Amino acid sequence: MPRDRFLPDRIWLRDGNGGHALCDRALDPERWNAAAFSDAPLVTQIREDADGFREPTSSASAPGTVLRMLEEARITDGQRVLEIGTGTGYHAALLAHRLGDGRVVSVEIDPVLADTARAALEAAGHTPTVVTGDGALGHAAAAPYDRIIATCSVRAVPAAWLAQTLPGARLVVPWSTSWVTYGTLVLTRRPDGTADGRFAGYGSYMVMRGQRAESDLDRDLLRDGQRPGRSETALSPWAVAGGDLDAQFAVGLRVPDVWHSWDTATDQAHTRLWLADDAATSWASVDHDGRQAAAFSVRQHGPRRLWDEVAAAHRHWAAAGGPRVADHGLAVTAGGHRVRVRAAGRPRKRPSAP
Numbered sequence: 001m002p003r004d005r006f007l008p009d010r011i012w013l014r015d016g017n018g019g020h021a022l023c024d025r026a027l028d029p030e031r032w033n034a035a036a037f038s039d040a041p042l043v044t045q046i047r048e049d050a051d052g053f054r055e056p057t058s059s060a061s062a063p064g065t066v067l068r069m070l071e072e073a074r075i076t077d078g079q080r081v082l083e084i085g086t087g088t089g090y091h092a093a094l095l096a097h098r099l100g101d102g103r104v105v106s107v108e109i110d111p112v113l114a115d116t117a118r119a120a121l122e123a124a125g126h127t128p129t130v131v132t133g134d135g136a137l138g139h140a141a142a143a144p145y146d147r148i149i150a151t152c153s154v155r156a157v158p159a160a161w162l163a164q165t166l167p168g169a170r171l172v173v174p175w176s177t178s179w180v181t182y183g184t185l186v187l188t189r190r191p192d193g194t195a196d197g198r199f200a201g202y203g204s205y206m207v208m209r210g211q212r213a214e215s216d217l218d219r220d221l222l223r224d225g226q227r228p229g230r231s232e233t234a235l236s237p238w239a240v241a242g243g244d245l246d247a248q249f250a251v252g253l254r255v256p257d258v259w260h261s262w263d264t265a266t267d268q269a270h271t272r273l274w275l276a277d278d279a280a281t282s283w284a285s286v287d288h289d290g291r292q293a294a295a296f297s298v299r300q301h302g303p304r305r306l307w308d309e310v311a312a313a314h315r316h317w318a319a320a321g322g323p324r325v326a327d328h329g330l331a332v333t334a335g336g337h338r339v340r341v342r343a344a345g346r347p348r349k350r351p352s353a354p
């Protein structure tokens, strides 16, 4: 199933600086084609707010990740599958090709995207049911399902997904915490309506609308007259917010509703890690002045001491041997979510500033 059939003429490609640059098929057909047939996720919709802040709101998933999720779902003949997040329709097309149009339902919250995907699917010879609506509610009219595959990430598994699946059903669900969007949860639905599973260490999907937190540092967080507590930390901010996704994942699970953002804009020699809670009651910053190697300046303000929480979570993770994402499991019951961790017993290298 060629992915180009499902892509709009205007896509956004990573610009190498953490942002995205427009690639217009009419202006640069070679680049557009190369992107279409690459194994990269391609942003297909960007929302820009009044302040000029741009946020990707839909994308065509990387084909390699799509295949990995399909393998994880263990699709076999005769199954009925619910996909959450139709996007371009590419993933739904693969499912429809494998199982038949009548066995695939895909839910997309954005009506324009849902219409475009329906048209692309039809042009490719497929007519799975594409529902315009909130995927958190599933699609009860066509339940029960043998599989649910979400292509947007969640911070909690919606109850409707377990209510609409059969015992033994598998759910493949990208994961997100406020700290990091990373990992893919593979759950098995039990006969009593609960579910249990494990995380796999891949996948970084945009967060499902309805479960996104506001992560806006300007939201009245920093005010004149605040007197943040000052201290020093020996823990490098790169240890919890750098390239170690296992550490980031563990911190995210243990420190609820706290996000972070690197700030290098003001001064090239100076790097600051900002932390804030989703409720915008507390913030913290950790500074690296370009020279320090063993101690970093910390400021913390508000009822939560966010850096202390993050540092404690990192200590806990390191003491357990630095478990990887795949060492984590999750049980979902009516009472909530319970994470379990298998101790890794693996020495970790201490990260340092770049």
Ligand SMILES: C[S@@+](CC[C@H](N)C(=O)[O-])C[C@H]1O[C@@H](n2cnc3c(N)ncnc32)[C@H](O)[C@@H]1O
Residues within 6 Å of the ligand: 057, 058, 059, 060, 061, 084, 085, 086, 087, 088, 089, 090, 091, 092, 107, 108, 109, 110, 113, 133, 134, 135, 136, 151, 152, 205, 206, 207, 208, 209, 210
């Ligand atoms: C990464 S894209 C999906 C990629 C898609 N499966 C494909 O193959 O192109 C995520 C999609 O999830 C959709 N989405 C976000 N929140 C949603 C929600 N609450 N219900 C349904 N769809 C949602 C977004 O609009 C976006 O199109």
